[in-house]
Amino acid sequence: MxxxxxxxxxxxxxxxxxxxxxxxxxxxxxxxxxxxxxSAKVSDRIVKLIAYDFDGQKREIVGLSGQTLLKALTNHNLIDPASHRLEDIDACSAECEVNIAEEWLEKLPPATYDEQYVLKRNARHRILNKHSRLGCQVVLTQEMQGMVVAVPEAKPWDTP
Known part of the structure; x- marks a missing residue:
């Protein structure tokens, strides 16, 4: 035919x-x-971020708009990719918890109910840091150029 x-x-x-x-x-x-x-050019999608690892070392990392913050951090070995296998909030156990500088928190979309629930559940009898967000739930955009993020030390129960 x-x-x-x-x-x-x-x-x-x-x-x-x-x-x-x-x-x-x-x-x-x-x-x-x-x-x-x-499809846009890759160079038009680049988002440069500043990340501090748990030792306090400042590093410039690069991600792409539309990509999660978790993906950008794992690509630069700041979060172990094996510790967070899924980017689905239903399977999240907060191994990708990051702290975001206050001036950038206001520019991000608010955390969803599910993200807040996972963060509170992970707090385990400690006061929840108001700067905490899940890297798997923060989607990078061009407006996040220069955002400052701190990666906390992995908790003993989070390491595989």
Whole structure:
């Protein structure tokens, strides 16, 4: 059936050469518009962050907009990827807890009820730090350029 359709188009093109130009230019336009609209350059998606590891070492890390903060931190070996296998809030046990500088907390979307629940559950009889967020729930955007994040020391019950 598809072959018959191609043969029909081929015979129409041989009878009308301007149709060939019209079809090929339309195909090029549709391909180029689909490519340019659906994906931006990687350089346009780069988000540079400042992260402090649990030893207090300052590091510049790079992530991509649309990526989670957890992914950016694991790509730079600040969080062990094996300690947090899923980015699903239902499977989260807060191994990706990070502390975000106060001036940046206000710029982030508020934590969801589920994220607050996981953080409170993980607090384990300690006062919950108001700067705490789950790295798996913070999605990077261009507005987060320069955000300051601190990675706390892993708790003994979090290490695999």
């Amino acid at each position: 598809a072959i018959a359709g191609l043969q029909r188009i081929s015979s129409q093109i041989s009878r009308n050469p301007t149709l060939s130009l019209s079809l090929s230019s339309r195909a090029i336009l549709s391909r180029s518009s689909a490519t340019s609209s659906s």
